[in-house]
Amino acid sequence: xxxxxxxxxxxxRALPLVWACGIFALLFALVFFSGFVRRDLTEGLxxxxxxxxxxxxxxxxxxxxPALAQxxxxxxxxxxxxxxxxxxxxxxxxxxxxxxxxRGLILCRVLPAxxxxxxxxxxxxxxxxxxxxxxLPAGLEIGDEVRIEExxxxxxxxxxxxxxxxxxxxxGFSPSFLLAEDRAFAEASVICPAEEVFPxxxxxxxxxxxxxxxxxxxxxxxxxxGGWLEVLFWLIAAAALLVAVRMTAxxxxxxxxxxxxxxxxxxxxxRLILLYAGVLLAYGALGFALGVGLFYxxxxxxxxxxxxxxxxxxxxxxxxxxxxxxxAVFALAAxxxxxxxxxxxxxxxP
Amino acid sequence: xxxxxxxxxxxxxxxxxxxxxxEVEGGFVCITGRSGSGxxxxxxxxxxxxxxxxxxxxxxGADLWAAPEAERNRARNTLLxxxxxxxxxxxxxxxxxxxxxxxxxxxxxxxxxxARVAECLAFVGLSGxxxxxxxxxxxxxxxxxxxxxxxxxRPAFLLADEPCGNLDKENGDRVVELFRSLVREGTSVIMVxxxxxxxxxxxxxxxxxxxxxxxxxxx
Numbered sequence: 344x345x346x347x348x349x350x351x352x353x354x355x356r357a358l359p360l361v362w363a364c365g366i367f368a369l370l371f372a373l374v375f376f377s378g379f380v381r382r383d384l385t386e387g388l389x390x391x392x393x394x395x396x397x398x399x400x401x402x403x404x405x406x407x408x409p410a411l412a413q414x415x416x417x418x419x420x421x422x423x424x425x426x427x428x429x430x431x432x433x434x435x436x437x438x439x440x441x442x443x444x445x446r447g448l449i450l451c452r453v454l455p456a457x458x459x460x461x462x463x464x465x466x467x468x469x470x471x472x473x474x475x476x477x478x479l480p481a482g483l484e485i486g487d488e489v490r491i492e493e494x495x496x497x498x499x500x501x502x503x504x505x506x507x508x509x510x511x512x513x514x515g516f517s518p519s520f521l522l523a524e525d526r527a528f529a530e531a532s533v534i535c536p537a538e539e540v541f542p543x544x545x546x547x548x549x550x551x552x553x554x555x556x557x558x559x560x561x562x563x564x565x566x567x568x569g570g571w572l573e574v575l576f577w578l579i580a581a582a583a584l585l586v587a588v589r590m591t592a593x594x595x596x597x598x599x600x601x602x603x604x605x606x607x608x609x610x611x612x613x614r615l616i617l618l619y620a621g622v623l624l625a626y627g628a629l630g631f632a633l634g635v636g637l638f639y640x641x642x643x644x645x646x647x648x649x650x651x652x653x654x655x656x657x658x659x660x661x662x663x664x665x666x667x668x669x670x671a672v673f674a675l676a677a678x679x680x681x682x683x684x685x686x687x688x689x690x691x692x693p
Numbered sequence: 694x695x696x697x698x699x700x701x702x703x704x705x706x707x708x709x710x711x712x713x714x715x716e717v718e719g720g721f722v723c724i725t726g727r728s729g730s731g732x733x734x735x736x737x738x739x740x741x742x743x744x745x746x747x748x749x750x751x752x753x754g755a756d757l758w759a760a761p762e763a764e765r766n767r768a769r770n771t772l773l774x775x776x777x778x779x780x781x782x783x784x785x786x787x788x789x790x791x792x793x794x795x796x797x798x799x800x801x802x803x804x805x806x807x808a809r810v811a812e813c814l815a816f817v818g819l820s821g822x823x824x825x826x827x828x829x830x831x832x833x834x835x836x837x838x839x840x841x842x843x844x845x846x847r848p849a850f851l852l853a854d855e856p857c858g859n860l861d862k863e864n865g866d867r868v869v870e871l872f873r874s875l876v877r878e879g880t881s882v883i884m885v886x887x888x889x890x891x892x893x894x895x896x897x898x899x900x901x902x903x904x905x906x907x908x909x910x911x912x
Contacts, residue, residue: 608795609770
């Protein structure tokens with residue numbers, strides 16, 4: 344295994360590359376994980392609603408946000424940007440204005456396929472709608488008629504969905520990772536029973552909560568916390584990138600010297616390419632394992648400190664699996680690194 | 694024997710080596726000349742590191758620049774040994790790992806490598822430093838490590854480009870003495886230097902001027 348022995352020697356002294364790869368991997372893991380969380384929680388927030396409401400009509404109270412509506416593929420039925428829009432729902436002989444914060448009403452049709460929501464198509468009169476529990480006038484029950492006065496349409500109440508917000512919290516809803524959805528979440532919370540959601544938010548964000556004004560402050564506080572976390576994230580990313588560039592320079596110098604020596608002493612071009620492919624593969628794997636390990640250790644630590652804002656970042660993710668996973672990945676990376684180092688000593692040392 | 698026939702190397706608008714013909718049968722040969730005279734370029738072409746613009750480099754009749762690359766790789770690994778002015782060691786490797794590099798490329802077994810590394814380090818007087826990182830050695834020790842690496846595969850020709858250029862006189866003399874010992878054991882050493890004193894310690898001094906031989910003196 345002459346190639347293998349050479350590979351082991353190559354592996355031995357370039358351990359800084361592990362750190363370079365690890366930093367890259369950590370950076371990528373953060374980016375990918377943030378995207379994953381954002382997508383997952385966005386869908387997690389609405390998927391349950393929509394799955395349950397498949398084939399039904401859904402009334403959903405939210406800020407009028409065309410970009411968000413487009414992202415979520417929610418059709419806008421009755422809302423207008425910049426307008427104060429008042430919608431009055433009437434049911435069971437009672438009326439309720441739902442728009443006292445300038446929010447509009449997004450009305451969407453839920454089709455069997457999540458991707459096939461039809462934008463802007465109002466529901467047919469008489470079809471079922473879903474309402475937030477918080478918006479329900481007392482005494483309204485499933486199957487009752489609900490009238491949207493401005494639209495002059497009457498629907499049947501098919502269900503309520505306040506529980507979905509709690510589902511989102513259980514999934515680890517995160518300000519830093521959910522910047523695009525903060526408004527959606529904030530607004531979604533409006534339609535949740537406030538007494539269930541506010542304490543969680545107040546604890547996590549330290550926002551003032553007192554009645555309607557408190558709710559508004561809470562949303563602002565949420566966006567502020569998300570903003571700072573985003574700044575922190577990008578600072579970390581920038582630092583990681585700088586270190587990675589530095590390590591890449593090392594990487595290039597190291598292999599430039601190696602290439603010269605290997606070629607001068609007769610290594611063929613083909614074997615050189617194979618050798619480097621093997622080295623990069625091994626370091627990439629080790630580095631990625633290290634990066635993932637660091638990342639999950641970070642997750643675990645922040646979870647352990649969950650009384651603070653960083654705890655909120657990772658929501659209600661249980662720390663134990665994270666510590667276990669982080670530990671396992673660390674052990675793997677350490678074992679792999681040690682194996683590479685120790686096996687590199689074989690040969691050449693009488 | 695190395696035979697150079699009408700060897701020419703041009704770089705853009707400059708001719709570094711100009712239709713140079715030469716034979717090196719063996720022994721301790723020095724190529725000397727002023728800076729820019731083409732001596733290092735000539736050594737690189739002889740060492741199969743730099744292709745000539747025209748002409749031939751033959752080793753015992755075989756024109757290796759006309760041969761497939763695999764043959765040149767093999768020749769660099771087993772027929773030739775190289776020593777550079779800046780040592781060209783891998784500073785993060787141990788002394789032993791540096792010396793075993795050509796042996797690894799040659800596909801020697803672990804036992805063979807260990808034995809040969811010990812032998813080479815004993816030859817250059819570095820026994821006991823096997824586990825020390827090359828980057829922590831003195832200049833003289835690094836150059837001796839480089840010599841040990843160069844002779845690891847028992848090359849017929851050892852090509853040394855200004856091997857004493859970075860060394861003080863004591864260490865330089867020691868390197869030249871090592872070369873002399875190698876010659877006694879049958880290795881041909883071709884050393885490029887601009888140091889007249891070092892040149893006088895060899896068996897033959899070939900002087901270059903503007904890429905051509907301007908003197909060939911046997912001592």
